[in-house]
Amino acid sequence: MSLLTDIQLPAVQLAAVSKSYPGAAGRVPVLREVSLGFPQQALTAVMGPSGSGKTTLLNCAAGLDKPDSGKVLLGDTDLAACDERELTAVRRGRIGFVFQQFNLLPMLSAYENVALPLRLRGGRVKRDRVMEALREVGLEDKADRRPAQLSGGQQQRVAIARTLVAEPEIVFADEPTGSLDRRSGRQIMELLRAVVDRGGRTVAMVTHDPAAAACADRVVFLSDGKVVGRLDHPTADAVARRLSLWER
Numbered sequence: 001m002s003l004l005t006d007i008q009l010p011a012v013q014l015a016a017v018s019k020s021y022p023g024a025a026g027r028v029p030v031l032r033e034v035s036l037g038f039p040q041q042a043l044t045a046v047m048g049p050s051g052s053g054k055t056t057l058l059n060c061a062a063g064l065d066k067p068d069s070g071k072v073l074l075g076d077t078d079l080a081a082c083d084e085r086e087l088t089a090v091r092r093g094r095i096g097f098v099f100q101q102f103n104l105l106p107m108l109s110a111y112e113n114v115a116l117p118l119r120l121r122g123g124r125v126k127r128d129r130v131m132e133a134l135r136e137v138g139l140e141d142k143a144d145r146r147p148a149q150l151s152g153g154q155q156q157r158v159a160i161a162r163t164l165v166a167e168p169e170i171v172f173a174d175e176p177t178g179s180l181d182r183r184s185g186r187q188i189m190e191l192l193r194a195v196v197d198r199g200g201r202t203v204a205m206v207t208h209d210p211a212a213a214a215c216a217d218r219v220v221f222l223s224d225g226k227v228v229g230r231l232d233h234p235t236a237d238a239v240a241r242r243l244s245l246w247e248r
């Protein structure tokens with residue numbers, strides 16, 4: 001496990017981030033002045049009850065959604081202040097995103113799916129680089145398969161390779177094990193752990209699963225749009241105990 005200290009620089013830092021959505025009786029606050037850092041070369045899990053704002057938090061941190069106020073610093077770039085063109089460049093070059101439903105293009109092979117971010121950036125796609133990303137997730141022998149010819153766990157591995165190929169500063173994952181059986185889910189968590197420990201990368205993920213959260217270096221608990229707790233070097237039991245406090 002990577003070493004967490006309070007002085008470790010964050011890959012992404014949120015400062016007083018607020019976000020609301022329109023509701024029947026005016027705007028409904030979803031994030032309330034959230035301040036939080038995702039430390040470099042660490043795996044951070046975000047947990048909390050359904051509707052507490054976890055996905056909204058991840059989307060704001062990844063530049064997929066815009067806060068109403070506050071800052072989202074990726075290095076010294078404030079994503080909250082970027083226009084759409086700048087955000088597109090940041091999302092293509094500096095941030096990776098892994099979704100619960102994998103979001104692979106069904107007509108493309110695993111190789112072509114992984115090559116896509118490099119193609120979108122323009123320039124020549126280096127075959128070695130794509131194969132290296134597939135090797136990192138243990139799928140170099142499945143490069144020619146389409147998503148439908150792969151298991152759910154293998155599809156999620158391809159999705160992770162697709163983020164790694166672009167060498168992002170941080171990988172965000174929203175419920176990466178949420179559509180998988182227990183065994184495949186465990187393998188995906190082992191892979192995300194290796195992405196941090198062997199690859200020296202940074203991962204931030206949302207999960208409902210205490211076993212998945214126990215693979216993280218740090219768990220941040222969200223309730224009603226606010227950070228209400230933090231657990232470093234968590235165990236599944238300690239996470240489940242904390243969650244039960246807020247779900248009573």
Ligand SMILES: Nc1ncnc2c1ncn2[C@@H]1O[C@H](COP(=O)(O)OP(=O)(O)OP(=O)(O)O)[C@@H](O)[C@H]1O
Nearest residue numbers: 021022030048049050051052053054055056057206
């Ligand atoms: N685009 C949107 N428009 C209106 N309301 C939204 C929108 N996105 C999210 N919300 C609302 O914001 C609140 C927080 O949603 P969010 O998806 O961030 O929660 P969550 O903690 O990830 O929930 P879950 O665990 O169920 O996925 C919910 O009440 C949701 O209905």
